[in-house]
Amino acid sequence: MDQAAGDIVLNVGSGSTDGMAPGEQGLPPMLLELDRVTKRYGNMEVLKDVSLHVRKGDIVGLLGDNGAGKSTTVNVISGVVQPDEGELRWMGQVKQLTDRRASAELGIETIFQNSALVDSMTIARNIFMGREMVGPMGFMRQREMREIASEVLKTIVAIEGIDSPDKLVGQLSGGQKQAVAIARAVHFNRTLLVLDEPTSALAVRATEALFDYLRHLRERGITSILVTHNLFDAYRICDRFVAMAHGQVVLQAKKGEVTVDDLVEVVSRGRLSSKEEREAAGVPAS
Amino acid sequence: MAQTLAPAPGGPLGFGARMGSMRRSPGFQYRLQQSAVDILAIFLILQVASIIFSLADPGTFAFTSTANLLVAFQTIPLLGVVAVGVGILMIAGEFDLSVGANYLFSSLMMAQIYQDYHIDIWLCAVIGLAIGTGIGFLNGLITLRLHIPSFITTLGTMGIWEAAALFFHGASSQVFTPPNSFMVLTNGSFGWMAGEMVWFVGICIAAWALLQRHALGNHIFAAGGGPQAAISSGVDVFRAKMIAFSLAGGLAALAGILAAANVGDVSPEVNSTIPLEAIAACVIGGAALTGGRGTVLGIFLGAILLYWIQDVLLLLSAPGFYLTAFVGALVIAAAVMYQYLQARRT
Numbered sequence: 288m289d290q291a292a293g294d295i296v297l298n299v300g301s302g303s304t305d306g307m308a309p310g311e312q313g314l315p316p317m318l319l320e321l322d323r324v325t326k327r328y329g330n331m332e333v334l335k336d337v338s339l340h341v342r343k344g345d346i347v348g349l350l351g352d353n354g355a356g357k358s359t360t361v362n363v364i365s366g367v368v369q370p371d372e373g374e375l376r377w378m379g380q381v382k383q384l385t386d387r388r389a390s391a392e393l394g395i396e397t398i399f400q401n402s403a404l405v406d407s408m409t410i411a412r413n414i415f416m417g418r419e420m421v422g423p424m425g426f427m428r429q430r431e432m433r434e435i436a437s438e439v440l441k442t443i444v445a446i447e448g449i450d451s452p453d454k455l456v457g458q459l460s461g462g463q464k465q466a467v468a469i470a471r472a473v474h475f476n477r478t479l480l481v482l483d484e485p486t487s488a489l490a491v492r493a494t495e496a497l498f499d500y501l502r503h504l505r506e507r508g509i510t511s512i513l514v515t516h517n518l519f520d521a522y523r524i525c526d527r528f529v530a531m532a533h534g535q536v537v538l539q540a541k542k543g544e545v546t547v548d549d550l551v552e553v554v555s556r557g558r559l560s561s562k563e564e565r566e567a568a569g570v571p572a573s
Numbered sequence: 574m575a576q577t578l579a580p581a582p583g584g585p586l587g588f589g590a591r592m593g594s595m596r597r598s599p600g601f602q603y604r605l606q607q608s609a610v611d612i613l614a615i616f617l618i619l620q621v622a623s624i625i626f627s628l629a630d631p632g633t634f635a636f637t638s639t640a641n642l643l644v645a646f647q648t649i650p651l652l653g654v655v656a657v658g659v660g661i662l663m664i665a666g667e668f669d670l671s672v673g674a675n676y677l678f679s680s681l682m683m684a685q686i687y688q689d690y691h692i693d694i695w696l697c698a699v700i701g702l703a704i705g706t707g708i709g710f711l712n713g714l715i716t717l718r719l720h721i722p723s724f725i726t727t728l729g730t731m732g733i734w735e736a737a738a739l740f741f742h743g744a745s746s747q748v749f750t751p752p753n754s755f756m757v758l759t760n761g762s763f764g765w766m767a768g769e770m771v772w773f774v775g776i777c778i779a780a781w782a783l784l785q786r787h788a789l790g791n792h793i794f795a796a797g798g799g800p801q802a803a804i805s806s807g808v809d810v811f812r813a814k815m816i817a818f819s820l821a822g823g824l825a826a827l828a829g830i831l832a833a834a835n836v837g838d839v840s841p842e843v844n845s846t847i848p849l850e851a852i853a854a855c856v857i858g859g860a861a862l863t864g865g866r867g868t869v870l871g872i873f874l875g876a877i878l879l880y881w882i883q884d885v886l887l888l889l890s891a892p893g894f895y896l897t898a899f900v901g902a903l904v905i906a907a908a909v910m911y912q913y914l915q916a917r918r919t
């Protein structure tokens with residue numbers, strides 16, 4: 288429990304999540320844990336002993352430079368790739384996620400910028416894709432689906448420019464698409480949203496709006512993992528940070544325990560400088 | 574860019590709350606855009622023009638004569654039924670170039686079994702349909718299990734089933750003399766309305782119900798429009814595509830059977846333009862070659878338009894080779910038109 292005061296884990300070689308047992312006093316329950324996950328492509332270790340945890344209701348920033356292993360971690364969480372070693376726990380139970388559907392069944396929704404929705408289909412059809420409301424003989428309850436879709440658009444998204452559930456998703460902007468994908472996840476009671484680089488294609492206002500939206504979801508108890516290399520964005524919205532470099536988790540910290548400069552440093556150098564190094568550089572130790 | 578993602582629960586949407594229920598609502602306009610309204614407009618203009626010319630000069634341009642209409646209504650469905658299957662498969666993101674060979678092989682087998690063994694004709698027809706569906710199913714299995722483009726798979730099976738027709742039957746043509754009850758239900762006519770056309774319209778209605786009203790239709794659109802998104806949303810893309818492949822095969826066989834009844838024999842010679850004309854009808858009707866987009870009404874009108882060109886050229890006694898050129902030009906024009914419309918709307 289040596290890290291109980293903070294939640295900082297530095298340069299964890301074989302970092303396990305000890306001290307993070309579910310039901311720990313005063314903290315929200317544990318939702319997702321990766322425990323020493325290793326993934327190799329050929330003889331290249333893309334993930335090395337990655338351990339991280341996500342508690343219910345948090346917005347967790349998964350940070351790292353290009354090639355750090357963020358997307359691979361997301362793929363493990365969403366069942367797209369299977370780890371070679373280590374395990375994934377969902378609400379304390381070990382799970383083998385064989386494909387994306389397995390993760391979706393748990394309540395994990397992964398939203399990739401461009402592959403969450405089908406452009407050539409309407410918003411309403413997208414919202415119910417794979418989860419159609421059907422009546423006798425598998426025929427769709429079209430009217431009900433349309434009504435619910437417009438309700439979802441009104442209450443969960445409320446975005447300008449989406450004036451009808453009959454609009455094609457291909458006619459929406461990147462931010463609007465993302466909003467629809469998130470709204471769908473919320474409507475179907477997903478517990479964990481994983482957003483891989485959601486802001487990379489968004490302008491300033493759309494990014495702001497997305498963040499407001501994630502905060503709003505947090506109030507409803509929905510947990511998010513935000514994958515990004517924009518550390519300033521992450522710093523503003525996230526409750527916790529998991530920083531990766533070269534396939535390893537190099538920092539886990541709560542907001543308030545680190546500064547944005549710390550994040551920049553840990554992501555770019557793969558570690559935080561020691562007290563001595565900082566003093567040598569004339570930076571006051573925090 | 575006026576887009577905001579306001580978190581407001583129950584927040585305002587910037588337009589009347591009763592969306593979708595009003596006639597001129599945005600929803601109505603979007604639905605109109607997604608319908609086959611473009612091709613319908615062109616179609617109606619051409620038909621009205623043809624009818625006017627025909628009434629003005631019935632001697633040389635006998636477009637509205639009963640004989641001309643009956644032949645049209647007997648011939649259009651032979652391509653149209655194939656095109657509906659090919660169109661469903663195109664929406665699912667795959668192609669079937671073996672529909673011509675399938676059309677031949679299934680109907681040839683049906684005719685041969687019927688003539689040689691005198692089994693009940695309806696049973697023979699079911700066998701023919703089963704063969705066609707099986708050919709489609711096999712195309713799907715090879716494509717999806719071995720992960721090769723369906724274009725290649727079906728180019729290969731096209732050759733195989735063409736050869737199989739000659740192998741099982743030989744080069745001579747197969748007579749087909751079904752009992753009257755079968756003829757009436759496939760090939761009967763009432764004035765200018767032909768039995769084939771009734772089948773075609775029925776199949777179009779069934780295909781529309783499948784694509785627009787059935788959950789499987791939603792999966793077919795999703796499988797073709799965005800397979801990754803579909804899989805992650807829990808759509809069984811494999812199943813949706815397998816069903817589309819099988820339908821394309823089954824409908825090709827049905828068209829072959831209708832043709833056999835119409836002609837009275839089956840010549841083991843492949844009409845090699847069938848697959849391309851079927852794809853052309855779909856493209857003219859607004860189906861996207863990239864998958865995920867298309868309407869049954871569009872395919873229906875596309876098939877009629879393809880025939881209409883042949884008919885008009887014939888009535889104007891143009892040489893036969895004009896026809897292929899016109900069909901080619903029409904396909905390109907249609908593709909350009911839809912690309913333009915698409916670019917304007919997205």
Ligand SMILES: Nc1ncnc2c1ncn2[C@@H]1O[C@H](COP(=O)(O)OP(=O)(O)OP(=O)(O)O)[C@@H](O)[C@H]1O
Nearest residue numbers: 328331333351352353354355356357358359360516
């Ligand atoms: N399918 C694969 N086969 C081989 N190597 C892979 C594969 N997927 C990822 N990698 C490698 O794994 C490393 C981590 O990739 P990953 O996509 O997880 O990085 P990332 O942190 O998401 O980077 P970015 O910010 O650029 O998206 C990279 O070096 C990449 O080349």
Ligand SMILES: [Mg+2]
Nearest residue numbers: 357358359483
């Ligand atoms: Mg990435």
